[in-house]
Amino acid sequence: MSGGVEDPVAAALALPLVQFDARPDVIDLGWGHPDPQLLPLEExxxxxxxxxxxxxxxxxxxxxxxxxxxxxxxxxxxxxxxxxxxxxxxxxxxxxxxxxxxxxxxxxxxxxxxxxxxxxxxxxxxxxxxxxxxxxxxxxxxxxxxxxxxxxxxxxxxxxxxxxxxxxxxxxxxxxxxxxxxxxxxxxxxxxxxxxxxxxxxxxxxxxxxxxxxxxxxxxxxxxxxxxxxxxxxxxxxxxxxxxxxxxxxxxxxxxxxxxxxxxxxxxxxxxxxxxxxxxxxxxxxFYARHVERLRSAYRERRDALVRGLSEALPETVELNRPEGGFFLWLTLPEDHAVSRLLEHSRANGVSFMPGNAFSLTDNLDASLRLSFSRYSPDQLAEAARRIGASYAQAAPTR
Ligand SMILES: Cc1ncc(COP(=O)(O)O)c(C=O)c1O
Missing domain, CATH: 3.40.640.10 (Type I PLP-dependent aspartate aminotransferase-like (Major domain))
Structure with missing residues (x-):
């Protein structure tokens, strides 16, 4: 559950209520879901x-x-x-x-x-x-x-x-x-x-x-x-x-x-x-127009937190786009780095993402990955960037 409140019916059936698979201690940047804090619940x-x-x-x-x-x-x-x-x-x-x-x-x-x-x-x-x-x-x-x-x-x-x-x-x-x-x-x-x-x-x-x-x-x-x-x-x-x-x-x-x-x-x-x-x-x-304005500024802040954190935590040889909209950041590692190794270390360090090949029909994106900045706060995204930086250092090719 994402909201932290146990639903008694779902619990009795042992079926989850929502699609997002929340794992405590993992900042999962694999999901392109909106931040629950930004949903207009009262309205x-x-x-x-x-x-x-x-x-x-x-x-x-x-x-x-x-x-x-x-x-x-x-x-x-x-x-x-x-x-x-x-x-x-x-x-x-x-x-x-x-x-x-x-x-x-x-x-x-x-x-x-x-x-x-x-x-x-x-x-x-x-x-x-x-x-x-x-x-x-x-x-x-x-x-x-x-x-x-x-x-x-x-x-x-x-x-x-x-x-x-x-x-x-x-x-x-x-x-x-x-x-x-x-x-x-x-x-x-x-x-x-x-x-x-x-x-x-x-x-x-x-x-x-x-x-x-x-x-x-x-x-x-x-x-x-x-x-x-x-x-x-x-x-x-x-x-x-x-x-x-x-x-x-x-x-x-x-x-x-x-x-x-x-x-x-x-x-x-x-x-x-x-x-x-x-x-x-x-x-x-x-209301809709005002709400979208609020979202733009909230997601802009999240994008900036992740871009800033990753720029500090990763070497310049990692290519990083800065999207002008949407939910996703696309990273390309230097040629001798494998995304699968980075993902393995990242998961062990409490952060996750989607490997580029999940989106490819030609299996040639071994060096790319997608990070979603939509679901977490700027502080959590800064922490995710630190964990990815540490994982990158651990996953570096040994030669
Ligand atoms: C490009 C794109 N299209 C469609 C969807 C799904 O949209 P909806 O929830 O409206 O079905 C997503 C959700 O991640 C998406 O990224």
Missing amino acids: LRTAADEAARRWGPDLYAYGFAQGPAPLIEWLSNRLGEVDGRAPDPASIVITAGASGAFDMVITQSTRPGDVALVESPTYHIAVKLLRDHGLEVVPIRRDADGPVLDALSGTLDELHRAGRRPSLFYTIPTFHNPTGSVLPLDRRVELVRLAASRGLLIVEDDAYRELSYGEPPPPSLWSLAEPGSVVRVGSFSKTLAPGLRLGFLTGEPALTARLAQGGLLDSGGGIGHIPGLVVAVLAEGG
Whole structure:
């Protein structure tokens, strides 16, 4: 449990209540979860009461297939403020997080045995989702900024020669998981142009757009593209709370209509009806914007604490990015160092992280690792950096 309060039902069943596997004495930087201290618990509780008062039985009814109108209308405006253009409400579907949105797009746009393209490295669980649907996942090489367009073009040619056409290309252009990178505007424009000219559907994972710690990020691929060639998936997990299971997708109205008329939403009604209406109340009066500002400053401080601590604890030969947003720091060790050895020593010293190869489809990231700075306080992150520094010294190659 993360909150320290024992739940009697969960304890009796011996089942955990939450996904995070808390181990006392381990600062686990492997998880990209928000800091529980930063969840707006009181505001969510008050908004839930107000939603029940305001909508009564309609709060507990099957919801409108596309999602609750008050949330969709607010979200359309919000995206207009933080992205290149506001989606028409008809272009939005409320989903069970970005994961649920991606799963719905895969269901709509692919058949088992199809090819799906992903940049490598990428968010490892997105690959799992694609494989859950029986897709063949083909990696596209990345440089420090994002997918290499010549590599994408080359793979499309190769597949074409083999008589195959990929169903989609999944990419995270903004505050990439795991590297933290941001795809520059000119490459965004080229990417959407290339995809449109080759009839390739882009699924853009925009889960971290709101969490920027410097300049706002460039507009989404979705906002730059011709209608129909990009579906963007988004999330309230990082800005409000992951347990809400609330996210969205923006796509052309033909796609949102197909989704709304599909069996899942026709049978079950809109996804996230209750949390969606609660969030619609919460967002009123500018709360969401103020909350995101607080998160930006809290996570900026956490990022800085980890970057500062690691810069002091590690030699300069360790490459360290300083992400401008999102939850992740990406480290690359000098060539003669193995991440597996560093991880072994780190765990023994009470700190953990994700090895780079977990995110790679080509197993060539033996020297890289991902550290998440989202879940712990600046003091804990400074301590984690000291432990990693000590582990690095112990894991140094002996020659
Ligand atoms: C890039 C990316 N996409 C999606 C998710 C999952 O989002 P959600 O909780 O909205 O399903 C995460 C969570 O770590 C993520 O990093």
